[in-house]
Amino acid sequence: MNHSISLTVNGARRDFVLDDPRVTLLDLLRERLHLTGTKKGCDRGQCGACTILVDGKRINSCLALAISHDGADILTIEGVARGDQLHPVQAAFIAHDGFQCGFCTPGQIMSAIGMLSEAQAGNDPERIRECMSGNLCRCGAYAGIVDAVLDAQAGMDESTQRRSA
Amino acid sequence: MKQFDYVRPATVSEAVAAAAQPGAVYLAAGTNLLDLMKGGVSRPDRLVDVTHLDGLDRIERLADGGIRIGALVSNADLAHDADFAKSYPAVAEALLSGASAQLRNAASVGGNLLQRTRCAYFYDTASRCNKREAGSGCDARDGENRTHAVLGWSENCIATHPSDFCVPLVALDAIVEIEGPNGRREIALDELHRLPGDTPERESALEPGDLIVAVRLPPAARGFAAHARYLKVRDRTSYAFAVVSAAAALRIENGKIMEARLALGGVAAKPWRARAAEDVLKDVAPTVDAFQEAASRALADAKPSGDNAFKIELARRIVVRALSLAAAGTPARIPALPASPFASTSGAIHA
Numbered sequence: 001m002n003h004s005i006s007l008t009v010n011g012a013r014r015d016f017v018l019d020d021p022r023v024t025l026l027d028l029l030r031e032r033l034h035l036t037g038t039k040k041g042c043d044r045g046q047c048g049a050c051t052i053l054v055d056g057k058r059i060n061s062c063l064a065l066a067i068s069h070d071g072a073d074i075l076t077i078e079g080v081a082r083g084d085q086l087h088p089v090q091a092a093f094i095a096h097d098g099f100q101c102g103f104c105t106p107g108q109i110m111s112a113i114g115m116l117s118e119a120q121a122g123n124d125p126e127r128i129r130e131c132m133s134g135n136l137c138r139c140g141a142y143a144g145i146v147d148a149v150l151d152a153q154a155g156m157d158e159s160t161q162r163r164s165a
Numbered sequence: 166m167k168q169f170d171y172v173r174p175a176t177v178s179e180a181v182a183a184a185a186q187p188g189a190v191y192l193a194a195g196t197n198l199l200d201l202m203k204g205g206v207s208r209p210d211r212l213v214d215v216t217h218l219d220g221l222d223r224i225e226r227l228a229d230g231g232i233r234i235g236a237l238v239s240n241a242d243l244a245h246d247a248d249f250a251k252s253y254p255a256v257a258e259a260l261l262s263g264a265s266a267q268l269r270n271a272a273s274v275g276g277n278l279l280q281r282t283r284c285a286y287f288y289d290t291a292s293r294c295n296k297r298e299a300g301s302g303c304d305a306r307d308g309e310n311r312t313h314a315v316l317g318w319s320e321n322c323i324a325t326h327p328s329d330f331c332v333p334l335v336a337l338d339a340i341v342e343i344e345g346p347n348g349r350r351e352i353a354l355d356e357l358h359r360l361p362g363d364t365p366e367r368e369s370a371l372e373p374g375d376l377i378v379a380v381r382l383p384p385a386a387r388g389f390a391a392h393a394r395y396l397k398v399r400d401r402t403s404y405a406f407a408v409v410s411a412a413a414a415l416r417i418e419n420g421k422i423m424e425a426r427l428a429l430g431g432v433a434a435k436p437w438r439a440r441a442a443e444d445v446l447k448d449v450a451p452t453v454d455a456f457q458e459a460a461s462r463a464l465a466d467a468k469p470s471g472d473n474a475f476k477i478e479l480a481r482r483i484v485v486r487a488l489s490l491a492a493a494g495t496p497a498r499i500p501a502l503p504a505s506p507f508a509s510t511s512g513a514i515h516a
Contacts, residue, residue, distance in 0.1 A: 003171065021171035021212070024199070044200050048267060057241075057270040063199045064271065067171055068192060068214050115266065120245070126501040133403035134265025 005070040009033060010079025018067055025069060026050045026061035029076060037077035037106045041136075048135035051107040051114070052076050058114025060134075077106035080113065089113050089152045098148035100139035111135045112149045116156060123153050166202045170211040177218060177344050177378065184213040185346050185374030191215050193237060194271040196264075197280045205290050206281075206297060221275075221378055224249060230384035233342075236275030236377045240330065241266070243274060253386060254495045255333040255393035255412050262397050262504035263329040265404045275377040278331060278341070278357065279369065282324035282434070283406055285309065295321045299366040310471030312408055315480070316464075317433040322365030323470035324434055326358055329504070331436040333395055333412035336428035337386040342379040345372060354380070358435035368434070389414035389426060393495055396487040397430070397504040398479060407431035409480045410504065413487035415451065422446050422455075427463060427488070432480055439463035442484070451492035453485065460484035 006015045009029070016032065026043070029035045029052070038061060041049030045063040052061045053075040080087040089112045092098070099105040111132060121127035128149050129142070137145065174180040184191055188210030192198060201207035215221070221237040224246055232252070234243060240260050243249060250257035264272065286292040286305045293302035305313055305323050313323040331354065339354040357369050371377075392415040399405035410430035416423045425446035429437040442463035449455045460481040467477045486506065500508035 001170075021169065022166050044203060045196060045268060048265065051267055058267050059271045060196070060267045063194075063196045063268075065192070065195055065199065065212075065214075068173075068195070068216055070217075111267065114270075118241075118245075118266070124501060130403050130502055131266050134267045 003067050005067060007066075007069065007071070008073045009035070010074070010076060016066070021065065021067045023066045024062055025052065025054070025064040025066050025074070028066040029061065029074075035076050035078050038110075039103055039106055041104070041107075046136075047104070047107075048111060049104050049107040051110040051135065053110060053114055056114075056117065058111050075110075075113075077110055080109070087113065088155050089116070089148070092148040092151040092155070093145070096144045096148040096151060098141055098144040099137070100141050104135060104137045104139075108132070108135045108137065108145055112145075112152065115149070116153060121149075121153070123150060123157070125150060128153075167205070167208045169209050171214065172211065173214045173217055175218075177221075177376065180213055180215050180218060181344055181346055181374045181376055183211070184376065186211070187373065189213055189373075191376060193273040193276040194239075196268050196272045197276065201281060201288075204288055206288055215376065227381075227384075230387060232382050232386075234274050234380045234382075236273060236379055238274050239270055240264070240272045240274065240277060241269040244269065250499070252390050253333070253337065253382065253393070254390060254499070255395045255414055255491075256330065256337070256382075258499050258503045259329040259333050259395040259397075259410075259412060261499060262395065262410075274330075274380055277328055278354070278377060278380070279371075280328060281368075283327045284313065284324040287324060296324060296361070296365040296368070299364070306471065308471075311473050311475075312406075312431070313470050313473055314433050315467040315469060315473060315476050316429070316437055317360040317435065318470045319361045319363070319365070321363060322361035322434065324361070324365070325431050326433065326435050327406045327431075328436065329395065329397060329407060329410060329430060331358075332410055332428045332430035333393070333414070334380065334382070335436040335438050336412045336414055336426040337389070338383055339386075340381040340383065341377055342381060343371065343375050344378050345375040349378075351381075354436070355438055361434050365434075388416050388424075391495055392417055392491045394487055394490040395504045396483055396490060396506060398483060398506060402502055402505050402507055409476055409483050411480070411483045411487040413484070413491040415446075415488070415491050417451060417492065420450055422449055422451055425459070425488075427459065427484065429463065429480060429484070432467070432476065439484075441465065446488075451488070453489065456485045456488040456492075457481075459488065 041047035244260035
């Protein structure tokens with residue numbers, strides 16, 4: 001039986017006919033839309049490489065059935081930059097060497113973007129480490145990742161102050 | 166993953182009807198179910214998707230002073246609800262000590278209650294497991310079992326229930342609201358999960374088609390807000406299941422404990438309410454001696470199920486420390502490392 005769903009992916013509405021209900025959001029993004037920035041690491045919700053934002057919240061796309069997310073608004077790593085202008089979190093990862101091989105990086109960046117909007121960690125490195133614990137980095141670039149998130153948080157704080165000044 | 170039929174009912178009663186047939190299971194976020202299906206551990210014929218049902222994602226303050234949490238409220242939304250976290254701090258701390266931020270954003274309240282054990286032999290379809298396949302045997306008995314049960318286990322199954330959330334909930338007398346083929350009923354959370362006995366494949370009191378629609382905390386649960394903690398020892402400090410955990414909640418007046426609540430996690434096939442320990446803490450001063458007596462009572466019936474005798478002594482110490490932390494007072498803010506004995510913020514004792 002075919003199922004029709006529609007999603008908004010990086011701002012554009014996309015309609016799909018699913019001939020198999022087993023397709024995850026991760027596989028839909030990678031195989032149907034060829035948005036391969038979202039990585040398949042463990043495919044079991046343990047590594048965080050597949051992190052995307054669904055309706056503004058970070059989740060593991062490997063453990064989400066596409067069919068159950070009809071109508072959802074999805075943001076992937078391909079949708080965070082504005083043309084050539086990197087998202088502040090992307091720029092911070094480059095500035096602080098927040099990666100080595102790069103495989104976990106899209107998930108790290110999407111998780112960091114989600115974390116900053118959750119506003120639970122502030123500028124406390126210990127809270128950032130805790131709030132980012134769902135993203136594994138086998139190269140061990142954690143120190144640079146925490147520095148990048150702290151930098152992005154500081155940038156957000158500054159722009160908030162500028163707006164309120 | 167085995168093929169399945171997918172249905173998305175429009176109402177709770179349609180969902181119950183669709184799920185009453187053999188082989189049907191409910192799908193909420195799927196953070197545990199999809200993992201189990203990918204591994205061939207769960208092989209449902211039909212998924213009944215309840216995520217689009219109206220009215221199950223609300224947190225309601227009840228007129229009597231209780232609270233009603235819809236089964237589809239996410240773990241993260243509940244933990245970060247400021248009023249909820251203030252009134253039931255040990256529950257919020259337990260939620261935030263579980264899984265990862267991504268999983269907490271997706272995972273639902275009802276799904277958390279019904280998540281399956283993380284026993285490695287349950288997950289490995291090449292192993293014998295009485296829970297996965299009734300009567301096949303239990304490879305955990307002679308296997309890697311250092312994290313397995315020390316209370317309430319049987320020769321047929323030594324698995325533990327993995328939920329953190331359920332531990333303070335059971336201590337606070339949470340009630341589960343269920344919609345089933347015969348209408349609405351409610352049971353104590355303490356009666357939702359079953360001990361294995363001879364039928365480890367039967368994990369809960371739910372019947373086919375039963376849908377958890379809400380969890381309720383009675384008015385008295387608020388009375389412990391000033392002295393309530395969840396403490397969890399794990400093999401790594403974040404994003405790991407409990408080796409042993411404890412929820413401790415005290416009502417202290419004029420230097421005496423009026424009422425104590427205590428439950429343990431990671432020790433049995435259900436969240437383990439320690440009523441005998443609570444009884445010895447009534448009308449006494451909150452001293453380490455009293456807490457040690459309570460810990461001794463809580464683990465009186467414990468016995469190792471394998472290479473896990475250490476968990477019994479660990480559980481006693483976690484009980485003493487959780488009670489000590491609760492007596493010291495709920496911190497103004499949940500520590501950076503929720504429920505960790507290594508947390509560096511207020512109330513914690515450094516190891």
